[in-house]
Amino acid sequence: MNNIITYFRQRYSGIIFWLLPVYILLFAFAPLVKTGSWQVDWLYLCIVLWVALLALRLFDDLSSSEKDTGKPDRDYTHAHGRKKLYAFVYILHLAVFVFCFVTGKLFWAGYAVFILINEVLYLLGKIWPPGMPVLALLKYPFFIIWLEHSFTPHALLIFLAFVFYEIAEDPAFPLGKAWGWLCLAGITGLQVAGDPSHAIYYLPLGAGIALLYFTGVKYFEYMMLLWVLGVKIWL
Numbered sequence: 001m002n003n004i005i006t007y008f009r010q011r012y013s014g015i016i017f018w019l020l021p022v023y024i025l026l027f028a029f030a031p032l033v034k035t036g037s038w039q040v041d042w043l044y045l046c047i048v049l050w051v052a053l054l055a056l057r058l059f060d061d062l063s064s065s066e067k068d069t070g071k072p073d074r075d076y077t078h079a080h081g082r083k084k085l086y087a088f089v090y091i092l093h094l095a096v097f098v099f100c101f102v103t104g105k106l107f108w109a110g111y112a113v114f115i116l117i118n119e120v121l122y123l124l125g126k127i128w129p130p131g132m133p134v135l136a137l138l139k140y141p142f143f144i145i146w147l148e149h150s151f152t153p154h155a156l157l158i159f160l161a162f163v164f165y166e167i168a169e170d171p172a173f174p175l176g177k178a179w180g181w182l183c184l185a186g187i188t189g190l191q192v193a194g195d196p197s198h199a200i201y202y203l204p205l206g207a208g209i210a211l212l213y214f215t216g217v218k219y220f221e222y223m224m225l226l227w228v229l230g231v232k233i234w235l
Contacts, residue, residue, distance in 0.1 A: 003081035004088055011061065021049035023229065024140070027158055028147040030232040041105060048099045048106065049143065055092035056118070060136040062086060063122045106146060114142045130174035137162045153190050154232075160186045161228045168213065168221040184210055191231060205231060 012018070025045055026033060062085055093115060100108035118138070125132040140162050141155035148154065164183035166173045188206035192199045209227055212220050 003084045006081075007058070007061075007085060011057075017053070017057070018050070020053055021046045023225070024049055024143050024158075025147070027154065027229055027232060028144050030229075033233050044099075044103065044105065045147070048096060051092050051099070052096050052111070052143070053139070055089050055096070056136075056139045058085060058092070059089050059118075059122075060132075062089070063125075064132060107149070110146055114139075114146075133166065133170075133173055134163065134175065137166065153194060157187060157190045157228065157232075160190070161225060165221045165225055168224065180213060181210075184213065187228060202231065 025042060062082060065082065093111075096111055097108050100106045100111060118135075121135050121138070122132065125135050137159060141159040144155040144158055145151050160183045163175065164180055164187065167175055167177065167180040167183070184206065188202055191202040191206070195202075205227065209224055212223060217223070
């Protein structure tokens with residue numbers, strides 16, 4: 001238990017992680033938010049997403065423990081605590097399965113398939129370690145597919161948004177600034193393709209975000225995520 005408490009204290013001291021389920025839900029159900037239709041069990045879905053995000057984040061940290069050895073506040077890199085934390089990952093996965101199976105609100109088998117694919121990808125990622133931080137972002141398009149019950153361009157949109165976020169926020173992220181420009185172009189292109197009638201809004205907004213990215217404005221990465229979500233809800 002001490003290992004788990006220490007992990008929470010070291011890795012979840014800020015508020016951003018706790019807001020992620022809300023962001024993902026607003027992203028997935030933007031049309032309902034736009035029309036004021038709230039026939040969604042928001043509290044239940046927030047809890048399930050939070051548990052699933054915690055399991056996937058912990059699994060990502062444990063998979064990266066060799067790379068993170070020596071960094072401050074990384075007790076999970078110590079061998080004596082990893083077994084307990086790995087057990088906690090599977091307890092969290094089991095909790096998600098139970099939530100899904102009992103309520104029938106989400107497809108539990110879809111989550112199981114993603115967990116298996118995710119673990120295989122992480123094993124392959126050991127062949128090319130720089131790719132592992134990118135693999136960790138696949139959970140975001142999965143959650144959109146899982147919530148919307150189908151593959152839509154929204155899944156690609158949120159993936160590009162979080163790749164862009166990591167490029168802007170983490171200097172150690174393996175993709176450089178040029179990839180950020182490609183992500184920005186892809187996000188704007190998907191917005192225009194999804195609703196060409198609003199291109200007159202999407203293009204200037206995209207240009208404004210590009211200017212902020214170029215100038216290196218502080219907290220740009222959070223502005224960018226709000227831009228992607230705000231456009232999806234209000235346009």
